[in-house]
Amino acid sequence: MIELAGVSKEFQTRGKRTRALDPVDISVSEHEFVALLGPSGCGKSTVLNMVAGLLAPTTGKVSYRGTPVAGPNGRVGYMTQKDTLLPWRTVADNVGIALELQCRAVTPAQRRERVAQALDLVGLTGFDAHFPAELSGGMRKRAALARMLVYEPETLLLDEPFGALDAQLKIVMHQELLRLTRLRGMTVLFVTHDLSEAIALADRILVFSGRPGHIRSSHAVPFGPDRDVLTVQFEPAFAALYQELWTELKPEIEAPEPRP
């Protein structure tokens, strides 16, 4: 469903060309949950930006459902570390904004109903009239998640969406995310540097190394779609995969940062 063939990316900064991503091939099939795991600065986010159509690849081809991605890809929901809630809109108006757009227009009554559902889903019922600045970081994250889920995009691109959350809330969000994506048959590309998060959520993990980024290996996660995010951590297979990934990532993390 999502195909990257020989895709690389170079950035031009102050007259110097830096290669962010060596040519990579990634193929994601429908309903699959793929985690991109690796240290920061290895081009994972660049991959998401290219699938979203916000960046064009320097070489290679990105296609989505067989058609090349050119310009913003309206079939994906994108959530980054930074929540992009509009500060002048209340939580409810932020969550419902996608349904105000011409391409997904619904009646105001329908919009209210779906917003209420989405808020309920992420546990923000009762906060609909608050402005983003009145919420905690975790609540803003949940509002951003609700905003993305309300229009039911078929594919989610998530770039360390839960990076700033505390451990307990993270687990709750993991459970919600897994439940929802399974329920609605969504395809997910999930960028993270957290090994446990990748194992707990994904069907497949692509290990990146930098820089320039390239794919080091691919690992199938031995847990089914009906896994319990909380208990799966105690399975021996979890520990084994963790060990394996850690061995691969360790030299990356220990190696001194190359000075530009």
Add this chain to the structure above:
Amino acid sequence: MTRIVWRVAFALVVLGIWQAAGSLWGDEWISRPTLVAARIVELARTGLAGHIATTLSEIALGLLIGVPLGTLTGILLGRTRLLSSLLRPVIVAANSVPIVALAPLLIMWFGLGLAPKIALVALVSYFLLFFNTYSGVTTIDDDLIDGLRLMGANRREILRKVVLPATMPWVLSGLKSALPYALIAATVGEMMLARDGLGFLVTQFAGQYDMTGVYAALVVLMILGVLIAELAARTEAWMLRWRTVAGE
């Protein structure tokens, strides 16, 4: 409450010193608060309202022209790089001419009526609104725009739902700074050549060496300025409720 008491007390002390100085050295140069107050009352009976109305309508009409035009060009140039690289230097250059220096030119063009003062107010507010709006538009977080584009928003929807609301605080702060400048522009225009307005009153009294009259007109201008600034601040606070909330 106590703060108000202190303020009133301070004002009374200042007025008392002024009154004493006026009685001590004669009131021909510095007048006296009691005389000024009496003059204001007298002026109020003989057409002060008309002068105030003239000045205020010059301000209102000038803002009505300058504010929308400045906002519009600010948004247009802020969103179109080509247009900005073409026209912004021209606007910057035009803005570096002291506006007051244009007053004689405008009077020659537009005559003695309200028109040249309206033009002056329009020019001053145009530049303030343009630069504020332009900064607002160009500092919008691209991630906010990208987020909406990925939801499938078209250009018009991005303008309406992100660009305009994000620029709103900048437009309002431009308006807030434009108001006192508008009062200055209108007054300066009236002082150059006019038949009515508060600026005209000041020059008329000054021409007659009538210091009490000059002070009376200045006090009225001051009150007008304070009221305008207060109105602007209240409007801004109300329009930007979401930001006040953020400050808590």
